[in-house]
Amino acid sequence: MGKQIDFQKYLEDYIENLGQDLKIRWNSWEKNLDEVEVYEVIGGLMARQVSIANEFSRSANLWNPNIAPILLRSMIDNYLNFCWILLQPLERSQKFIYFGLGQDKIQMSHRKLLQENNPSEENQLVIDSIESWINSQNYEFLTIVNVGSWSEKSVREMATETNELELYNYVYQPFSNVAHNSWSHIGKYNLGVSDNPLHRFAKVPAIYKYTYDFYYMDLAMKYVDMMFLKFDAFFKVKVDVMRAREIFYEEVDNIGRDK
Template identity: 50%
Template sequence: MKNINEKIQHILNLYVEDIQFELKERWNSWEKDLNTPEIYEVVGGILARQITITEHLLSCSSLWNGHMAPMVLRSLADNYINLAWILEDPLERSRKFIFFGLGQEKLQIAHQKKELKSSGNLEENKVYIEAMENWINSQRYVFLTEVNLSKWSEISVRKMAEEAGCIDFYNYVYQPFSVNAHNMWNHIAKYNLIESSNPLHKNFRRPGKFSTDADFHYVDLACKYVNKMFSLYDLKIGFSSNRLYPYKKLHNAINKLSKEFSNDEEE
């Protein structure tokens, strides 16, 4: 039998092609009003972001473990909650999303100018700084762009999830994976400390790292969150198709491969 890992990667490659196709289909079928481009750019960008993150996770099996995958999955969860909240009031919240991002870019430029000036390198980096400012100007004049040091939505992620009707997703996905992303004790103690086997050490823990094999469960979760994003878009925008969702096709292919592998082992 062909190497099982090669077969799994082939299935994942087909899945990636599927989600790219589904994104293109949704984008091309969406009737757009160019008087309010913010809605389409923000929603389209968030969808593309979900797919991009997932593609990179799927292409690197060394990330399919409890050390790295939760950080990626937390980002996917955050991205989903953003879209869910934005779609409750698309125009106003898309603009809020954009303006906050532009403000953060303006703040970054200010910090870089200060650092470059103090190091005497401002002049030689002038073209780079101007390019960053022109990027902002192409959307909103720099001098009109406000810097907001609060949250882009002006409320907590939990509140966003509540208002968007996805508080369960926040509780069961976003919050648990945040423990990993923020390097909190209840992740570090489990994954980066090893308890001494000597009873005289009183359960003292030493630095270490649990070695973990690649776990396909993390891949399944990432694909599940892409599916969740497509389902949300389809419901809110009104897209429909007779095709199976890529997530369902992926499951069918993995189940078929699993049966083939089991039969080969029995022979």
């Protein structure tokens, strides 16, 4: 019997190395604190990408066509935001922040209305927390509320402007069908053909059990890599060590080889 491979160990190594990938880039990035919003937004978007990949790598039961595209679509959306912000880093980073604060202001308004009609200590704590968060960055009464897209562009327009239309067409769009529970997905993955011939092959609800497919985990690794490579090229950050994804595949390739 061959040696049993602890595949999870290699994924844990990947998670640790991915954290180092982010840390190296952050520490190697020359910063101008007069434009602090750029560093907060760009750093935050990269940390978000790493966080999703980390959680995904620990949840192999999600590596299937019914669930994985929901998280992977979020990673692509994050990457496209990242690329679009890089075209005008300061202006668009500020826009990204102000839109987010505006969304919090809307949520606080809803909470305040709820408090007026049905007061509770728990709800007031939420209101105080949101208000404190907004005021820590921008006075709440100065925060502009925008109910549209933060970029005032469609995702497709952002993809076009950043030369990522292929990614949008072939991955983001089909993954959106999963995230939005469209017929394109439900008809294939949540229905089956009735086994009763009298039903004229009508579709009936079906719950399928999936085995994990590492293909989806590889996509998550790829989308983190894409963001790091874009960051390195744009900010001219030189990184002399292998990236986590490269290390992972080198380790996996060495499994079973004679030492």
